[in-house]
Amino acid sequence: MVSETPSRFMNRSGDASIAREKNGENAEIFISPRFKSAAALAGWDEEDLIIASFVVEDTPERSSSKRRRRSNLLFKSSTPPSSGSLRRKQRVQQSSIRLPVVDLDKVIRHEEERSAEKKKKKREIEEKRIGNDEKKLSEQNSDSVVLPCIDKLRDELSCAICLEICFEPSTTTCGHSFCKKCLRSAADKCGRKCPKCRQLIGNGRYCTVNTVLWNTIQLLFPKEVEAQRAASVNLKGKETPSPRNPPNQRLRSRNRETAAFEDRVQREDLSRLLVSEERSERRRRGGSMRLDQDRDAALALRLQRQEFASAFGATTATSSSSASNLSLARANLRAMASRAVRR
Amino acid sequence: MMTPGGSGRLRPLPTAMYAGYSGTASSWVAKTSVSASGKRIQREMAELNVNPPPDCSAGPKGDNLYHWIATIIGPLGTSYEGGIFFLDIIFPSDYPFKPPKVVFKTRIYHCNVDTAGNLSVEILRDSWSPALTITKVLQAIRSIFLKPEPYSPTLPVIARLYLSDREKHDEVAKEWTLRFAK
The missing domain is CATH 3.30.40.10 (Zinc/RING finger domain, C3HC4 (zinc finger))
Known part of the structure; x- marks a missing residue:
């Protein structure tokens, strides 16, 4: 594309009439439709258009911008028009309506800005289209x-x-x-x-x-769904503690009853956690609802904290987990002490 | 019907109140969270308050969510015109999977309502569906005011009179409405 343009320039410098003919033939490609429409609004005819295009081409920095724009256009014409380009067209038309006196300088700068902006946006959207869209929708x-x-x-x-x-x-x-x-x-x-x-x-x-x-439904009513999910998780946790047993077998010498109670409470918490984790996992696989994930994470954290609090809040003598924690801490201390002694 | 000590808290229906429906195994859960049936009944109550069906109103009798009272105003142009008919509605604990029990508390001369106030409305018996709501039930009851069903009566005598001598039937119905429902 870049190699084409110089030849055209040469043509034009040679014989104006030939150039005019040539350009008249493929004015569709040569002159951007936007420019054309703006010109038509100003009441220019075909000839004026071509002359104006020459003027534009001859000024150095504008010509460069023009070339870029043209290349853009050529590129665009080969691809099916995306919604972004459509929107841009509409915008440009609006702007041209707003500016009945065609100030080429302004229009071009305007378009430059617009296109740059749009390009940026488009890139962003392409980068994370799905997630972004869904987020927007849920936010909306x-x-x-x-x-x-x-x-x-x-x-x-x-x-x-x-x-x-x-x-x-x-x-x-x-x-x-x-x-x-x-x-x-x-x-x-x-x-x-x-x-x-x-x-x-x-x-x-x-x-x-x-x-x-x-x-x-999840997209439209995230709050309601979350509320129901929380309710069902709570119900599940209360009614049917999961059969999975955490590896918690250090409570032989403990008081049987309290140990069993503690165990059950823990299992319930774990099952709740597992359920929420499973859900979040499934959703992650489905590739939707980052918001929900965050909520799940928050819930998990809260539950963990509760568990922690209950483990330490309960009497230290009977609660198995705190006892194990204490023993762990003691072992750590002992190890540290021994290391220090060796040194 | 006021439950002692149950101030403000919604309690499930005591099973003795509605024999035939045993309480579910998870009844102890209901102490902390409103059961599914309670939730649904609350929803229906809200819906009824927002847009009640014509000539009908309903709501809990006391603080028991499962025991409602409803009124239907006799529709214009019928022999029950102007009468206010009270109904008792008792929800089973596994509502909406079982139909509510609806009983007329006001005496009425109608071939589909027996002397004890029991109705012969199909949707309250075999063709109950969990997708039906109290709103729809009240509408169905109102529709039998407009158009009795003499071919499935609870009181065949009235049905026979309705079929043979409609004028006489209407006259008696008007008299009963005037006497009991005003």
Whole structure:
């Protein structure tokens, strides 16, 4: 592209009429459409346009900018127009409308600035498009005033059984969606038919989560989902402590009852932690909701702190973990002391 | 119906109050957090307050969330016009998976309501669905004011009269409305 331009210059310096013809032929490429539209607004005809382009080309720093712009344009024409370029076009048109007296200097500088700005933005967006977009969306919707139809959406996306925002929605064969849990208990207690239309529900089909819907809900109602998740985690932690046992086998000589209690409390905390960790892990894999991760991390930290506090807050004699910690500390001290003695 | 010592705190329905529905195993959880049924009932209450169905109102009787009282005003153009009919609503502990129990407290001359106030409305029995709400139940009850169902009556005598001599039936119904529901 760069090698082409000098030849054109030479052409023009040779015979103006030939150059004019040539340029008239491919004016589409030679003169940028923006420039053309601005010129048309000013009431210029084809000839004036070409002359003006010469003027622009002849001034050194402008010509360089022009060349760059043209190369940009050529590049753009080969690629399908992205939304960014479309927007730019619209902007430019607006600006040209705003400036009925075409001050080329101004327009070009303006466009330069605009394009630089846009390019920067575009690069940024390309760098972290998905994450950024989602973040924006969640930010937009977290205050839930932005969307005028948010109430309708809430109605639409809430489960008919618990009347809350669907948590892990599951869609029946007849097309109705409910929380997975709600649908399961409805099928267990009220027979295998859709609560909304009474059609039969297929075997086991109601156990799968409608991923698209679930992601949509998580994007639209992050707060509600988080609240429900917290509630369910709490319930889980209370009702069914996980069977996984932490390696905590140093409490043989301890009081049996208190040890068992301590163990259970710890296990519950751990299970809660595990659940939240699993969730965050899954979400990370799904590549969504950095906000949620942060919240999960905060929750995990809080739980850990609680655990820590409970371990040390409890009487030192009975609590196994604190005892083990103490013994560890003692061992460390002993080791340090021995090292010091050896020296 | 006021529970002793239960000031402000929502307590689950004592199982004795609604025989046939045994309390769930996790009833001890309900002390700290409102159960799923309680949550749902609270939601329905909020919804009812925001936009109640026409001629209907409902709400908890005391501080027990599971025991409601509802009123339906006799719709215009029927023989129950102008009457205010009270209903008792008792939610089971596994609501919404089991239907609420609805009983007329005001006497009414209607082929679908027996002398004890029990209704023969299908959605309150076999065709109950957890997707139904109290709003819909009240609407269904209101619809039997407008259009009785004489082919599935609780009181066949009234149904027969309704089918054979509609004018007489309406006259009696008006009289009962005037006598009991005003």
